[in-house]
Amino acid sequence: MIIQQGQHLALDRGNPLSEPSVKFICYLLFGVLTPFLVWYALRLPSFLGNYMPNTAIATSIAAFFTWYTLEKFRFYAKARILSYVVPINLLTFGSAFAIIGLFRAPYSTSLFLSGFAATIITSYLLTALTRFGSRTEYIAPGGQVTELREQANRVLANSPAELSRMIDNRELFGSIVGDLHFDHPPEWARLFAKAALHGIPVYHYRQISELVTGQVRIDHLSENVLGSLIPNLPYMAVKRGVDVLAVFVALPVLLPVFVIIAILIKIDSQGQVFFIQDRVGFRGEVFRLVKFRTMVPREIGNTPEAQREDSMTQSDDDRITRLGRFIRKVRLDELPQAWNVLKGEMSWIGPRPEAMSLSEWYESQIPFYSYRHIVRPGLTGWAQVNQGHVTNLNDVNAKLRYDFYYVKNISHWLDMLIALKTIRVVLRGLGAK
Secondary structure: OOOOOOOOOOOOOOOHHHOHHHHHHHHHHHHHHHHHHHHHHOOOHHHOOOHHHHHHHHHHHHHHHHHHHHHHHOOOOOOOHHHHHHHHHHHHHHHHHHHHHHHOOOOOHHHHHHHHHHHHHHHHHHHHHOOOOOOOEEEOOOOOHHHOOOOOOEEEOOOHHHHHHHHHOOOOOOEEEEOOOOOOOHHHHHHHHHHHHOOOOEEEHHHHHHHHHOOOOOOOOOHHHHOOOOOOHHHHHHHHHHHHHHHHHHHHHHHHHHHHHHHHHHHHOOOOOEEEEEEEOHHHOEEEEEEEOOEOOOOOOOOHHHHHHHHOOOOOOOOEOHHHHHHHHOOHHHHHHHHHHHHOOOEEEOOOOEEHHHHHHHHHHOOOHHHHHHOOOEEEOHHHHHOOOOOOHHHHHHHHHHHHHHHHHOOHHHHHHHHHHHHHHHHHOOOOO
């Protein structure tokens, strides 16, 4: 069987604008060159000086990184790229502007802003025209393809002969999706090979399902499911260095915030400022997680059931203080975990660590639950930005599928996407309990 390997699927084959090289040329022509020519035509040569070349270099580099970042993001599930066009442009052009200021290089504000505006428009139009799901998916019957959700662009293809005719006539501009672990009849196997030879993507249904849901379904741990049982080790080493550096960079901002929140907690309710709890973390090791206290203390029974119930926070939990409800909503209660990050017990981004009582219960009920501990837990993660807080076993199963998606696809691009999603979640106050 022919399987389109890897996460980088050809999502919109047949649309020339979906080709990365074509997009890059569009960025150069419409995001950089066009505003420069217009600006140059409206200026007298005597006013140019060093402004134009310096600004041209900065704007071109920012446009390049905008193109490159959005191109990387579109291969991850639930990216909703259109919503990240403005943030990514602000990030790239803001960084370029900061570098110009750092080196005190002469530049033109009007030219820089013109390139910024033109690149945003170019980004938005290209992203809108090449979004995932705009091409037809022809579903080959057989096996587990019935697990795929119904969508307007999905068509059940009962006749391999009809698809073969469409390929011959160059009428098939989408992709073919099937259960490639299923023993299809010879005519379907020949069709898969023919489609691949003609440059038409042939996907295993789970690749499409993961790309749409952002979850990896758990049947058994094998290379067919996760690609490798050990995640990207080189990136994990680099990520550790970035985590430590980020703590030191953020410390001047975090310390005044910590002092203010600590004072407000003491004024709002009686009890300690910090809440410390044993959690299960990296490689299954237990560590002491630090948070700002957001609840009033209460007596806890010695039974496992009582401890599990105490570890679960409900939407209407009467233990939450007035101040606690606010800082939980905007996730400020998690900030002291920068200490856990510095100690190497956590990362800024990763699966959320569970209380020992909950982790032991989940592990006894859900096969392979402990595999989520193969990466460092985080203050925020893929499950948190897509699902939010969970309080029952069914939700935990879904959360675990999100965690497995993160482990399978761990990269700096996915971490960057999670960081942007976290900002959105915090601003909207979603998912907190």
